[in-house]
Amino acid sequence: MLPPFEIHQPVTAAEAVALRARFGEAGALYAGGSELLLAMKEGLGGFAHLIDVKTIAGLAGLTLAPDGRAVTIGAAVTHRTLERSPLVRERLPLVAEMARQVANARVRAVGTLGGNLCFAEPHSDPPTALLVHGARVALAGASGARRLPLADFLVGPYESALGPDEILTHVDVPLPPARAAGAYLKFGMHERPTVGVAVLLVPDEHRAALAEARVAVGCVGPVATRLPAVESALAGARLADLEAGWPDAARAGEALDAVSDLHGSADYKRAMAGVFVGRALALAARRARS
Amino acid sequence: MTARQITLDTTVNGRALSLSVEPEALLLDVLRERLGLTGSKRSCDVQVCGACTVLLDGLPVSACSVLAYEARGRRVLTIEGLARDERLHPVQEAFLATAGFQCGFCTPGMIMAVKALLDDSPSATPEDVREHLRGNICRCTGYASILAAVAVAQRALADGAAG
């Protein structure tokens, strides 16, 4: 059972921001509720006011940016919409592939991208896939709007850079470079993943070797993170070799700030991160060659 | 109606309703306690098991973890709303035909999840079906006959559409 609360229905971001300022710690942003309501059922929060961001005009928008170089995803867009949107499937196939794997069909039908990022549950899929795209989040607050890289928005477990009087309005996901191919793989024994790996490979014009590699790992540590050392080690690697298996993959997880928890020990997670980095590289390399 | 209550205008199994509910009322409680629609079950209560699956505007949701508030202006379909004039829905018939249930506790949610899938993608592959039903748990482990039921339902629906 849930504790009693009131629901507020702002129709603009400014109204939502004003409600946040008014209610302070007694208020919580509410979108799909797939994180918040479960936490509240457990007794956490005790919020007297839920601010429903789904009533804000435009927050469910999903469009190609005017310059044609990014997809703008409204904070209230559901995982299901991301999974099925022709725009996302064509222009951000890695994001669609990730969204298809979020939790289960019921969670995907109500859970939103913005809610997921703001809740910052460390065992979550979207941040990992968005990091390899260099996604940026847009926030609206009492003192104006600001944008920041997703990597800076994700502060720690359950903690984001969202200010107490701010809301997340949308996420800008730059389109991958030409010829790029990616893969998102996850593994876990529970409903939430133990490890999630996203790779985005940018081949040279002959589709033979890598011009650029982007690799991110999520769920194993406090926040999802890119692996710069792995990315530079992959520079110039031949796609055919990667498809056959990158020999250094097993060590790819070694530098991760892994955390022991219900999903596995830190050592186990680092090992599994290596396994799945290898598999994701092989899959993405195969896709990049075809 | 207390000050905190909200008016919920919604459609449940084709019937337009206007209810006053607490903002924190969960859809499952309104269905079961207010409307007597006890087919949808509460089990895990955390969106993992699927026993409470109902359709909201055709999409499967966990009624245990969705506010009744979310049903305003939308259509709710529960297992009780599937049969037409004493005739079971083809998905229900298929579960009967293959004995796609044992204790039956997961069955209403399972059937609603299957209906949502087949409405959306009638020719879902066996892989799609398994992927879609990953979020519906059968503690009797009757998965093989459940998957068989889906295949039977797909054929029946295709024949129905053709005929």
Place this chain on the structure above:
Amino acid sequence: MDGAPRGGGTARAALIELRRVIDVAAAPEVVWRRLWDVPALARCIPGCEGVETVEAERRYRATISDRVGPFRIAIPLDVRVESTPPTRLSLTAAGRDSALGSPVTVALEVSLAPAGAGGTRLTLAGHGDVGGKLAALGQGVIDRKTREILDRFAGNLAGLFVDGADAAAV
């Protein structure tokens, strides 16, 4: 699932190592006396409020609260102290958080030794246990919060002795 702490995790306990060395610029006797200024000490502990003395120098009550993302967690604790003046304090604290009812216990040894020119080295060693649903938030969250609290406590405690006025007043 994209959901809260749940399910199989509820019985799991998270064990936290507590270990910290704090050098302060005052003699052990001064530090020892200052440690028994309970309100001043409580102010050094981040999120510590409502300190009550149940039995002077033996039993206290206090509430520690902190935020995890949007959630405020408050843990009322029963604190028992045994002391060997002026070198050793042994402290145990136990309670349940007020939202989830998860058990939290802390056992901490504090020892004082002369260090440097008229200074004192405080050594904190012990462990904490967090059980129930709170533990299902994850070891990562709990370790990080503990580290933050210890860091700020160490800084605040050392800060009590830096202005010189304090040492001179004793």
